[in-house]
Amino acid sequence: QVQLVESGGGLVQAGGSLRLSCAASGRTASMYAMGWFRQAPGKEREFVAAIRWYGGRTDYLDSVKGRFTISSDYAKNTVYLQMNSLEPTDTAVYSCAARYPPGGRLSEGKLYEYWGQGTQVTVSS
Numbered sequence: 001q002v003q004l005v006e007s008g009g010g011l012v013q014a015g016g017s018l019r020l021s022c023a024a025s026g027r028t029a030s031m032y033a034m035g036w037f038r039q040a041p042g043k044e045r046e047f048v049a050a051i052r053w054y055g056g057r058t059d060y061l062d063s064v065k066g067r068f069t070i071s072s073d074y075a076k077n078t079v080y081l082q083m084n085s086l087e088p089t090d091t092a093v094y095s096c097a098a099r100y101p102p103g104g105r106l107s108e109g110k111l112y113e114y115w116g117q118g119t120q121v122t123v124s125s
Contacts, residue, residue, distance in 0.1 A: 009119030
């Protein structure tokens, strides 16, 4: 089992930047990947970015490519999401997630077994 705690959300103006952090504890050594998902009011949860815990392969939602960067720090068991050039449409609750089973798409939310509590990101126009 793994526990996830997000931090770093907040209010920012359009064009600004935020960095989200997700600290993992517990059975982290056998994790396959960690990802970030978001859910805006009235909308379904959507995949944002993910990274394989070993090897570092990444995947991104098309609309955030070139603006968001996911990275990991193994020593700290932490995954980061650097978000630049934020737009009002990025406003959502951002949650990190972890999965153990290998294979499948990194973007498939159903493959993630553990979730953090979420952190609010609000981008004003």
